[in-house]
Amino acid sequence: MSVRPLVAGNWKMNGTRSALKELGLMAEGYDAALRASVDLMICPPAPLVFLAAGAAIGTRIGIGAQDCHAEASGAFTGEVSAEMIADAGAGAVIVGHSERRQYFKETDAVVEAKARAAIRAGLAAIVCVGETREEREAGKTLGVVGRQVARSVPEGATPATVIVAYEPVWAIGTGLTPTTADIAEVHALIRKKLVGRHGKQAAGIRILYGGSVKPANAKELMAVPNVDGALVGGASLKAADFLAIAAAYR
Numbered sequence: 001m002s003v004r005p006l007v008a009g010n011w012k013m014n015g016t017r018s019a020l021k022e023l024g025l026m027a028e029g030y031d032a033a034l035r036a037s038v039d040l041m042i043c044p045p046a047p048l049v050f051l052a053a054g055a056a057i058g059t060r061i062g063i064g065a066q067d068c069h070a071e072a073s074g075a076f077t078g079e080v081s082a083e084m085i086a087d088a089g090a091g092a093v094i095v096g097h098s099e100r101r102q103y104f105k106e107t108d109a110v111v112e113a114k115a116r117a118a119i120r121a122g123l124a125a126i127v128c129v130g131e132t133r134e135e136r137e138a139g140k141t142l143g144v145v146g147r148q149v150a151r152s153v154p155e156g157a158t159p160a161t162v163i164v165a166y167e168p169v170w171a172i173g174t175g176l177t178p179t180t181a182d183i184a185e186v187h188a189l190i191r192k193k194l195v196g197r198h199g200k201q202a203a204g205i206r207i208l209y210g211g212s213v214k215p216a217n218a219k220e221l222m223a224v225p226n227v228d229g230a231l232v233g234g235a236s237l238k239a240a241d242f243l244a245i246a247a248a249y250r
């Protein structure tokens, strides 16, 4: 099955309104040839989602959020629901990013509930998984990632509702990346788990690679089997870098 790739940018806790000019530059660089071959998405911090969604109208660049609460509304001071994110004009939300799992103690069960909330609200859930350095060194990568996929991806996942992002924790923001053989092994495992549980349509679920994706390595990483795009952190803050990564699909 041929899967249309997605290059998504995670701005993390970076950017004020002035950063939206980068979104404008991305839109200018997202020319017909790129549009024919790859989807683009930017996930800005929550206060910018509404403005970014407005700015992205007519550009075909998708807008996503970085996290959501599992409940639709209620007494959860400081939280943002998937319904609010959808209402702000976004089409997706990242759930279970390793920084959420690590700093905010999110478990697979919490991530799964957030992913279900995203789908309930009509958003695509970008479910992140990935092993720590200690887990990789102990030879536990496939076990850890397989378990995270089994427990964090909700029942009935489809290509429209779920995107999986494999992000080795030790590769995020470090300049380090796994070998292409290691990435291929993990992505093949994720594909097998998805198809085993969700049926053959799960062959169309996009599996992104994330962790130190840069213009210099994008072509090599995006050529790995079962890598259907990238989740980009640092290099998504500047339009020139982000477009250079997307250009791997030119």
Ligand code: PGA
Residues within 6 Å of the ligand: 010, 167, 171, 172, 173, 174, 175, 210, 211, 212, 213, 231, 232, 233, 234, 235
């Ligand atoms: P990085 O982050 O590209 O800066 O390594 C990736 C991510 O955390 O999504």
